[in-house]
Amino acid sequence: MMRALLWKEFREQAERWLLATILLAGTTALLVHARIISVRESLVTVLLLGGLVLSIVLIIAPLPSEISHRTLDFLLARPIERRRILLAKWIIGAASIAAMYAACCVGGLIAAWSADTDALWLLPMAGPVCVAMLAYHSLFFLALPRVRSELDAAIYAFFLAVITFIWFAAMTSWMPVAAYFGHLSPGAPIFAMLYNQKGPPEPPHEFSLRVLPTLWSTLLTGGLWVIAPYVWLARPRFRRRFP
């Protein structure tokens, strides 16, 4: 049953995912190869801002469109628990975002290799950003089931994105606080990574002061915003609440 739901979600989202991935990976490769502006800054822009917008595009589609097209009624008339429908949408959404960032990394690395640039640091950079985006995916996903149409979802998502950008900007000016105490926010890995990318620590404290906070933030955010929603969707109490 779950496989059937995942197949449908994949088929419905594949086209949108492909476009978003081509756009993000293409832009990353172009910026790395052309070196128009600082590679690091341009990647932050692409991975963070571009990724956030594209992630929102991927997230807003599934549930509100089913509600507005009334196909959800058709689906719910089958012997399926609602949590399974949500779970399938959540899994495909999260997998799309992770795959989009993976494709982005591959694109960036190929471009760096062809331009003879060292860009292996792209991987540890993309990891935290990807986890942060997955965390935002969960946040949006939990908010969106209440939205009834695609237009409403787009409006909600736009305001959510604006608030997120303002939040990023505010937190960046408080980078030390954000890096170490902002673990409850979905953007925590990004704050930690940004701080530690340009932070002052030098060897022999490289691991403890540069890598560890980013790793810690990424794992914590991943656990809190990515693993926890999955467990919540799968738990028996949820099954009773949303039969």
Added chain:
Amino acid sequence: MHTDAIQTSGLCKRFGRREVLKGVELSVPAGSIFGLLGRNGAGKSTLIKAMLGLLKFEAGQCRVLGLDVKADPVGIRARVGYMAENQTMYAWMSVRQIIDWVGRFYAVWDKSLAAELQGQFGLDDLQKVGHLSKGQTSKLALLLALAHRPELVVLDDPTLGLDPIARKDFLREVIGQLQQRGITVFFSSHLLYEIEPICDRIGILDDGRIIRVGVTDALREQVKRVIVSVPELPMSPLAIPGLLDVQLHGRAAAIVTDDLPGTRSALANASLNHAEVEDLNLDEIFEAYVIGRRSGGPFSLGQTAEAAAS
């Protein structure tokens, strides 16, 4: 062994401040073809969704095929074939894809029956669902509601949006399929001529309440129109038992009642012995129950004339 396929008691459902179902009491015997009649907005679809566990209800109880809706809605939906009004399916799927895909949600899925119905309905494997006509979409929805061999089929205004020919064609298919299989059918519609030839029992839902349930033929036997000449009617109030509606037609008054012996005796007591009794079709019975006078209290010619004028 349960004898009622559907049993509800005191079912209440509210959307915000609006109470849509106000204590629905209903029993549908297993094996019957039950027609739920009601005007648009009477609460038919809400009642069906509550019965299938698609909507939560605030108060009351509902058992379908012996299962409690609140405790096991998924178990109920596995044994029920449901066709919603204005059913929308995934337009990007082909007929073959949607049949195979829906089949994966059911423990029992009769592929040979699905293939037989597909051939009978003339549905092409490769045709996209979005390219089907409304009539074909309804037939596909019926196929998807029947192929898991349900014990109960719930049809919620299944012919909504179809033209008269397609509607008749679809109903012929429905009747044929359902009569062959001898399963319980719960048919909801506001088009009475659809229900009349199909259903052996009917229930009338009005303003969130079931106001009448009965065997269709018995209802036709019970509810009659009594024509009385106006000059004979007394100006003083006249109490008619089982009074449903009173209408003036020229120089005659048409009294619709569901207690013919009582009405006859009341008229005889008022020295009105020249009453003519007429049979009613389901349409007229429904009209009498839903938009009729319904007070049941005494009436006089003066009141009736006033009502007719207003």
